[in-house]
Amino acid sequence: MKAKAFCPGHITGFFEICSSSNPIKAGSRGAGICISLGAVAEVSLCKKDIKAIVNGKNRGEVTEIAMKELLGEKGAMASISLSLPISQGFGMSAAGTLATTLALASLISMSKEDAIKAAHVAEIKCSTGLGDVVTSARGGMEIRVESGIGGKIKNIEGEGEIVLAVIGKKMNTKEILQNKKISHKIAKVGKECMEEMIADSSLENFFSLSRKFAEETGLMKGKIKDVVEIANKYGMASMCMLGNSIFAIGETEELVKVLSKYGNVYTCKIDKKGARLI
Numbered sequence: 001m002k003a004k005a006f007c008p009g010h011i012t013g014f015f016e017i018c019s020s021s022n023p024i025k026a027g028s029r030g031a032g033i034c035i036s037l038g039a040v041a042e043v044s045l046c047k048k049d050i051k052a053i054v055n056g057k058n059r060g061e062v063t064e065i066a067m068k069e070l071l072g073e074k075g076a077m078a079s080i081s082l083s084l085p086i087s088q089g090f091g092m093s094a095a096g097t098l099a100t101t102l103a104l105a106s107l108i109s110m111s112k113e114d115a116i117k118a119a120h121v122a123e124i125k126c127s128t129g130l131g132d133v134v135t136s137a138r139g140g141m142e143i144r145v146e147s148g149i150g151g152k153i154k155n156i157e158g159e160g161e162i163v164l165a166v167i168g169k170k171m172n173t174k175e176i177l178q179n180k181k182i183s184h185k186i187a188k189v190g191k192e193c194m195e196e197m198i199a200d201s202s203l204e205n206f207f208s209l210s211r212k213f214a215e216e217t218g219l220m221k222g223k224i225k226d227v228v229e230i231a232n233k234y235g236m237a238s239m240c241m242l243g244n245s246i247f248a249i250g251e252t253e254e255l256v257k258v259l260s261k262y263g264n265v266y267t268c269k270i271d272k273k274g275a276r277l278i
Contacts, residue, residue, distance in 0.1 A: 003104070030193075032142060033140075038136070049075045080100060094128075103277065116149060157202075164246070164267070167224045
């Protein structure tokens, strides 16, 4: 037996780290967008081994941890295809893992909630993500008012085609989250942005606060800062958290033309359905 699932990618504009001894409650508060580019996972059961292969060559270690959470001593094989590069702020690690656990859960008569829990806990334990699993599970644009599984989430209304551009090398999420100086800035600025976003939940304010967060935390600098400023001439743009990449909404053709000078460009839509079997 086989099962296949899709999980949208997720772009975080700003966030606030929420630590807890309980990984189900740990994660982040923040705001972001689920996108139509993401991960497709095809899963089949086997006797003993647990193996996840990403894009035909790499082992998905985080995904394998999540699979073991569901399987126990049983075995399964997962083949995962990612539409976007990893470690660039597109939530690909979470998307690959959640697509896998959702497909796997359907094969062993477990619920979508079980799949979400296994994926979220694996991401938290491995420090590869904070809030992507929870948001990718539901889709749309969101404000994560409370962290973890079951935390309060508020919708952001808005439409538009999204343009993505990868400007520089990969970012190591784990290293950034464990850097005390950076995490202190993230905590301070992230809290401010959350308060302002809850007061005004518009798409325009989301982009404005995303830029504020990127600049005041010091995460956005050099070339990527210059490119964001150029992109803002044709719409609204900011830096993806956490990656050397940007996301923008506005004059799509002009944005694609301009951003193509600086790196690989992708276009996508807002995914409003969330992770699902296909």
